[in-house]
Amino acid sequence: MTEAVTITRDGNIAVVTVDNPPVNALSFHVREPLLAALETLGGDASVAAIVLGCAGRTFVAGADITEFGKPMRKPELRDIIAVLETIQKPTVAAIHGTALGGGLELTLGCHFRVADVNARLGLPEVKLGLLPGGGGTIRLPRLVGPEMALKAIVSGTPMAAPEALSVGLVDAVFDGDLLSNAIGFARRKAAEGGSLVAVRDRSERIANADLARFDAEAAELARKARGLEAPLACAQSVRNAITLPFDEALAEERALFAKLVSGDQSRAQRHLFFAEREAAKVAGIGKEVKPRPIARIGIVGAGTMGGGIAMAFVNGAIPVTLLEMNREALDRGLAMIDKNYSISVARGSLTESAKAKRMAGLTATINYADLADCDLVIEAVFEDMSVKKEVFGKLDAVLKPDAILATNTSYLDVNEIAASVARPENLLGLHFFSPANVMKLLEIVRGEQTAPEVLATALALAKTIGKIPVVVGVCHGFVGNRMLSARSRDAEALLIEGALPEQIDKVFTDFGWPMGPFQMYDLAGLDIGWRNRKARGETAAIADALCEQGRFGQKSGKGFYLYEGGSRIPLPDPHVRTLIEAISAEREIERRPISAAEIIERTLYPMINEGTKILEEGIAARASDIDIVWVNGYGFPVGKGGPMFWAELEGFGKIVERLEHWHEQTAKDVFKPSRLLRRAAETGKLPANI
Structure with missing residues (x-):
């Protein structure tokens, strides 16, 4: 034959x-x-x-x-x-x-x-x-x-x-x-x-x-x-x-x-299939670059993120040493991990013996010296640069010379953190998404001095624990959160001008998102954004007012929505509508009907624009890498192939024209089309090589 x-x-x-x-x-x-x-x-x-x-x-x-x-x-x-x-x-x-x-x-x-x-x-x-x-x-x-x-x-x-x-x-x-x-x-x-x-x-x-x-x-x-x-x-x-x-x-x-x-949905999903494989190809990381062996992982911080990251690794049969500042916080973190596994057992997706084996893979400590035998240690503490530098200073002192240091920061400067340690070539970002034991995406942040074998190790580890890795560069928010910020930049203005949270969220769910932005804020906790805004000297009239009233979202039973009797079902709240209308009146803004098309143009189009800036700056290697980040980390609809793929279907020319319109109306930089986006509008697609 x-x-x-x-x-x-x-x-x-x-x-x-x-x-x-x-x-x-x-x-x-x-x-x-x-x-x-x-x-x-x-x-x-x-x-x-x-x-x-x-x-x-x-x-x-x-x-x-x-x-x-x-x-x-x-x-x-x-x-x-x-x-x-x-x-x-x-x-x-x-x-x-x-x-x-x-x-x-x-x-x-x-x-x-x-x-x-x-x-x-x-x-x-x-x-x-x-x-x-x-x-x-x-x-x-x-x-x-x-x-x-x-x-x-x-x-x-x-x-x-x-x-x-x-x-x-x-x-x-x-x-x-x-x-x-x-x-x-x-x-x-x-x-x-x-x-x-x-x-x-x-x-x-x-x-x-x-x-x-x-x-x-x-x-x-x-x-x-x-x-x-x-x-x-x-x-x-x-x-x-x-x-x-x-x-x-x-x-x-x-x-x-x-x-x-022949339809757009299958084209989109096939695009994602190939994009995931392309994302694993990283410049300078060929087959000759061998990952370091990883026998034990250390994690600093046993909160929601640290506990989830610990579960991700023990689920992948990699033992973990989990460190907290005091015994009370450590016990609280271990109890949450045990509770999460117990829920899986109750659902029938995990056996008692499997749970016991995973819990046995965790070693708990409040002593940094107990991390000395770890091959990689991930910091998962509060998003404050001084706090993180203090943690890495302690790690630098106790870890073996070839141990890898990683930060789970979602937006801080990884290069600044690396400059504070004696081994900058061994440091990188590993940005897990919450809940870390469930979410597939792992943004691997490559610092200016990150060694190739350190990057190769992170890529291999991601595969071992079933994550989808995307290597990104250093900037505020990296790929995902930087674009999320652009998506959110005009959301409050939409409310003040005439929209309501439930209307905007419905436009998003009709588009195919699992939830809208205001449901997402309530789920994450409004106090997190409030704290970050205070640290940066920024304000958000509506969200700040809600927080001042103790409305932090689902955790407090009310935020942009009401959550009755511990339910997670968001209910429109007349109080929020009254608050929004009062702020509109205070600013002498006459409220008007806001269409679904306008909501898309003022939220998703700026996100696309920011994606093209990320490509221009080399923060992402490929437009398809951005799509993988957004589909696997933020719930962008699979059937639309990710934001950059969808943008081509939507039409780059249309996006530029509407951004220019809103830039003229608002003078906000988020609506100013990038050079690359204008180029795509002329050709109909993003160039293969930026």
């Missing part, structure tokens, strides 16, 4: 092996010889059964997504599956590693599936804004039932081999030599004889489906989809598998796929 597809024989069992590193994607140069191999073996009387497997570390892990949006070259995956289903001898897929997307769909064309005990199987296309386009939504319900199929396809979450066996997706699981076991399985099936039923012809799991219950499940999933099209299309296609003849349902699946793949 070819290098990508080979045929070997074990007696009368033919073994077809796909070898397309690194993940055996179903590229055209695989599909063409694979189809030929199956057609040849299907008609070979000397072959009693066919085993389909893969070389390397995994089974087929999906389609070649670089082919999406381009004319598909024949044969397609559907053609290969159609041939598999005509073969009148046992066909067995031998699955190791991962069988994802088109890889799993390929196995559904076989009569049988066997898997290594550590294999994982799934249809994750929904995460790319798509549905399975090779019959997955139509065949999977026939094996596992429609409700299980709906859950698997709409979540996109792979299942482990033992679970796949229990629900009927695979026919056997082996712990050992998979290929030998698969060949033995195929030989037994060939010897048994009897009729072979293709998955497409199996109807027992869908014949008596409870459509009412299915529709209720689908409606709940639609509610959680938050405006995303792909989950709804997946649910519709699985429903078609129940209600339509097979070939008709298959045709409908393909039509839904074609509609999604």
Whole structure:
């Protein structure tokens, strides 16, 4: 055959092996010889059964997504599956590693599936804004039932081999030599004889489906989809598998796929897929730069951030020494960590033994000397430069020479902190997002003197604990918080001129955000911003007045909204409306209707503008890095691909024109378009190299 597809024989069992590193994607140069191999073996009387497997570390892990949006070259995956289903001898897929997307769909064309005990199987296309386009939504319900199929396809979450066996997706699981076991399985099936039923012809799991219950499940999933099209299309296609003849349902699946793949949402989600991989490529950090070994992490500060960071590392099986200034604060921090794990146990997402193991990974102390054996220590104390410098001075004195120092600051100058220690080359920022044990984003702040191997160590650690790292430069607020500040700069003016918190927040949630800015302020605590404004000598009339009244948000039961009886549900508060209107009157501002379009222009457009300034200054290496920061750290809608991707869809020319309008109206610098944004308006896109 070819290098990508080979045929070997074990007696009368033919073994077809796909070898397309690194993940055996179903590229055209695989599909063409694979189809030929199956057609040849299907008609070979000397072959009693066919085993389909893969070389390397995994089974087929999906389609070649670089082919999406381009004319598909024949044969397609559907053609290969159609041939598999005509073969009148046992066909067995031998699955190791991962069988994802088109890889799993390929196995559904076989009569049988066997898997290594550590294999994982799934249809994750929904995460790319798509549905399975090779019959997955139509065949999977026939094996596992429609409700299980709906859950698997709409979540996109792979299942482990033992679970796949229990629900009927695979026919056997082996712990050992998979290929030998698969060949033995195929030989037994060939010897048994009897009729072979293709998955497409199996109807027992869908014949008596409870459509009412299915529709209720689908409606709940639609509610959680938050405006995303792909989950709804997946649910519709699985429903078609129940209600339509097979070939008709298959045709409908393909039509839904074609509609999604050409839409903006899928383009956005595919952009994020590649952007996440690009973000891991950092200038000056090649394969020759080796990360330092990290056996133990130290964390200074056991508050909300420090405790969350500690959980992130022990969850990744890295032991942590947690330091606080006194025993009372330390006990309080440990109790909060224990409470968080207990909630997971109560929900069934963590076992008691797993909780005990993670808690055992924590060592608590109030003595800096106990950090001496740590390979990396993260400071997570109050956002005050003098406090942080004091902490790093103490760390500098006790840590071993090659230990790495990291600050979790969200906006302070990392270079100034580095200048205060004797090892500036060993210092960097590790900006986790709250709750740190949940949020995926990690902004890695590269200081002027940060050594390449220190940066490489941070990148490797992020991968170990399941974070998505983005390397950024030093500026006030780095990428995320600097743009957040720009987004917020005119928010209070919108209130004073005529809007209300609930109106602005609705514009944001209609856009696709999980919550609006005023809900976010209440969640974070209004006192935090109040304290920061006081430190900088700044004011915010409405927010300051609320804080002076003891309205700090959810923690006090009232802020921009009311939270009754400890509820987290925000309720519009007439008192806040009266306060806003009084401030408007005091400033002699006649309130007027504020449109949704104006709210977008005065919040999101300045954020885009700030993003282009960040690119101009080299704080972010790529526009796509900014998108990764905002989608994973701040809740920017996945279906819009991040702020910079969305800005191109919105139109850079339109954004510049409206910013200029608001700059003329307000004279605020936040509305003054950057040089790079004006350049993008002329060309229609941001340049690849800034």
